[in-house]
Amino acid sequence: MEEYSLLKTLVLFAGTISLTDEGFDIVSGARRKYGALLAEYIVTSRTDLSPADQMERLLRLCSVVPHMMHASERDNSYCARMVLMNIGNLTGPLSYDLHI
Incomplete structure (x- = not known):
């Protein structure tokens, strides 16, 4: 742990x-x-x-750290796309500031 x-x-x-x-x-x-x-x-x-x-x-x-960073970058780009397209009603100032 x-x-x-x-x-x-x-x-x-x-x-x-x-x-x-x-x-x-x-x-x-x-x-x-x-x-x-x-x-x-x-x-x-x-x-x-x-x-x-x-x-x-x-x-x-x-050696796990770079893989985690890569997964995080992919997740962030996916979330940015969701915010821009307002998928799941994610558009808002906080979502925009975090992912765009």
Whole structure:
């Protein structure tokens, strides 16, 4: 469960939206912090694995992040289309601001 929570946090800070330099530094710092916490958690909680297997687990977990970002981008473009065409009565200022 902890691995899942840390991985979700990494996905949250893996966004590619345009940020100010200060915002980019903050998000990059958070991404490094939670990546290090995930690595530390795997090392301390998975003592049954060899160091190479622990590294492999970390690599596999982190390799999920780009796929989640891709799925998020596809979902956002689908939602944008729904808002523009008013499918499901989604037209509104909040929907427009989020997806357009």
